[in-house]
Amino acid sequence: MKSVPGSLGTTTSIALRFGQVIFSSSSIFFMSLGVGFYSYTAFCFLVTIMGLVIPWSFTLAILDGYSILATFPVHQSGIFMVIIIGDSVLSFFTLAAASSTASLVDLLLKADVSFCPQRLCCRYQISAAMAFLSWCLLLISSLSNLWLLPWLDAD
Secondary structure (H helix, E strand, C coil), X not given: CCCCCCCCCCHHHHHHHHHHHHHHHHHHHHXXXXXXXXXXXXXXXXXXHHHHHHHHHHHHHHHHHHHHHXXXXXXXXXXXXXXXXXXXXXXXXXXXXXXXXXXHHHHHHHCCCCCCCHHHHHHHHHHHHHHHHHHHHHHHHHHHHHHHHHHHHHX
């Protein structure tokens, strides 16, 4: 069985999953510091998607840890397909949420009338940056598992 760094059951995968949890949590944290974030749909969308990424990534990190400690590799194509589809969908939605948040913050900062104070918009920008970092890690996880998929049927 071929082993790809970042695929399910590797230490790299645990690092990627915990990175996703950390960046998603920090994105929610910085977004929640602003009292009025719920008045904009893009900000609510970001919080919702990050709220989905956290339990997904944490659960898969636990599965990775179990797979490593029990030396029981999870190499069933059905499980891999669910993980690949879940990672891909969450990756797509994370990119959409981060992009919409970043563009809305840019719009709010460049408007003639100040809709949000500089300090608050800066927090929203940090939140969008954390979401982009979470997206990068999700994409890496998804692609590394996708790369391993053809070798699952060969065994």
